[in-house]
Amino acid sequence: MPGFELFGDREKQQVQDVLDSGVLMRYGFDGARNGHWKALELEKAISKRMETAHTQLVSSGTAALTIALASAGVGAGDEVILPTFTFVASFESILALGAVPILVDVDDTLTLHPEAVKKAINKKTKVVMPVHMCGSMADLEALKAICNANGLLLLEDACQAIGGSYQGKPLGSYGDLGCFSFDYVKTITCGEGGAIITNNKTYYKNADHYSDHGHDHIGTNRGAEDHPFLGYNYRISELNAAVGVAQIERLDEFLSIQEEHYTILRDALRNTDGITFRRVPKGGVENYSFLSFSLPTAELAKKAHDALSVAGLDACFYWYDNNWHYYKKWSHLTNLTSLGKLPKEVCEQLPDYNTADFSMSDHWIGRNISCLIKLGWTKEEVKLRAEKMAEVLKQFV
Numbered sequence: 001m002p003g004f005e006l007f008g009d010r011e012k013q014q015v016q017d018v019l020d021s022g023v024l025m026r027y028g029f030d031g032a033r034n035g036h037w038k039a040l041e042l043e044k045a046i047s048k049r050m051e052t053a054h055t056q057l058v059s060s061g062t063a064a065l066t067i068a069l070a071s072a073g074v075g076a077g078d079e080v081i082l083p084t085f086t087f088v089a090s091f092e093s094i095l096a097l098g099a100v101p102i103l104v105d106v107d108d109t110l111t112l113h114p115e116a117v118k119k120a121i122n123k124k125t126k127v128v129m130p131v132h133m134c135g136s137m138a139d140l141e142a143l144k145a146i147c148n149a150n151g152l153l154l155l156e157d158a159c160q161a162i163g164g165s166y167q168g169k170p171l172g173s174y175g176d177l178g179c180f181s182f183d184y185v186k187t188i189t190c191g192e193g194g195a196i197i198t199n200n201k202t203y204y205k206n207a208d209h210y211s212d213h214g215h216d217h218i219g220t221n222r223g224a225e226d227h228p229f230l231g232y233n234y235r236i237s238e239l240n241a242a243v244g245v246a247q248i249e250r251l252d253e254f255l256s257i258q259e260e261h262y263t264i265l266r267d268a269l270r271n272t273d274g275i276t277f278r279r280v281p282k283g284g285v286e287n288y289s290f291l292s293f294s295l296p297t298a299e300l301a302k303k304a305h306d307a308l309s310v311a312g313l314d315a316c317f318y319w320y321d322n323n324w325h326y327y328k329k330w331s332h333l334t335n336l337t338s339l340g341k342l343p344k345e346v347c348e349q350l351p352d353y354n355t356a357d358f359s360m361s362d363h364w365i366g367r368n369i370s371c372l373i374k375l376g377w378t379k380e381e382v383k384l385r386a387e388k389m390a391e392v393l394k395q396f397v
């Protein structure tokens, strides 16, 4: 997955443009910037690649999720439905606004189970936030139908699946809003960065203002700009954006390398009875950043994962035990451990996740292993790896 593996001359040249002008900020200083507007250029490139009208580039994927929610008017006490298998950023962005994260089960897609989403809806629900984990997507058609029937927004967290598609549309562009991360370990990177995409002009305008202290960006005198509503500083710097300008040009090249490596690994496991691959919803194309598969039981999966590590096959993950990605290790959320006092709505409305029944998630995540697909491998390395993987896994099915 990581774009940093193929960091080279193009990235350096883009950053050099910014260093030569000395203008490290995305707004203003028109005369001094030698015509370089890296953040704007990257926004245009993202809009084009994602076939979406508007892009707002920001400082991180976490910021993108926060701003996407804020731009749609989500605030204190509003409930946002999200999966038990994701990254901590998902609930952090919700809590940052005083809204309430409502965890629900994942199914064999390793993403939101539409029936579980339906059950979690009540009068306070505002948003459904599927997370396209490890390169593949949620059942977006079913989720959109649920959102439409209940007047809810669909916000896609596509931070781990940039470049994948669903029914011919780039992931992130199917819902009302979509978010990407360009942190250091994502498919393409800015070092740090993120983006919100949307076809909704009002959300875009809100995101533009909100991410820069509420500035309305009218006129050429920054000091004279109005602030129609409260905002915050989630700006990206020109240096970070410059790296992204070079990386997005390489996105499709990275995806095709990932697909090639993924296919070699998958083919090697295809005939092993007892191994089943993650279900990709109909009409979906992965971005091939991970190969995810299930073993017959959780016990076997855990043992197989340990054996893969012993055999030197790094970069395979057993998410069930993972500190960052599965609800079982989110005691700070479950216990609402916070430095300061949290909003009363959050304290009152957060379900008791210590006693919640997520046995369906445990069933699927407990049996799953996901192997990261690296860009830097040679074809020989991938083939050797595929053989070794098949050898090791055979003992556990």
Ligand SMILES: *Cc1c(COP(=O)(O)O)cnc(C)c1O
Pocket: 060, 061, 062, 063, 086, 087, 089, 090, 131, 133, 157, 159, 160, 181, 182, 183, 193, 194
């Ligand atoms: C990386 C990631 C984020 C957050 O992105 P940052 O840029 O690291 O803040 C959000 N959601 C998912 C699923 C991610 O993998």
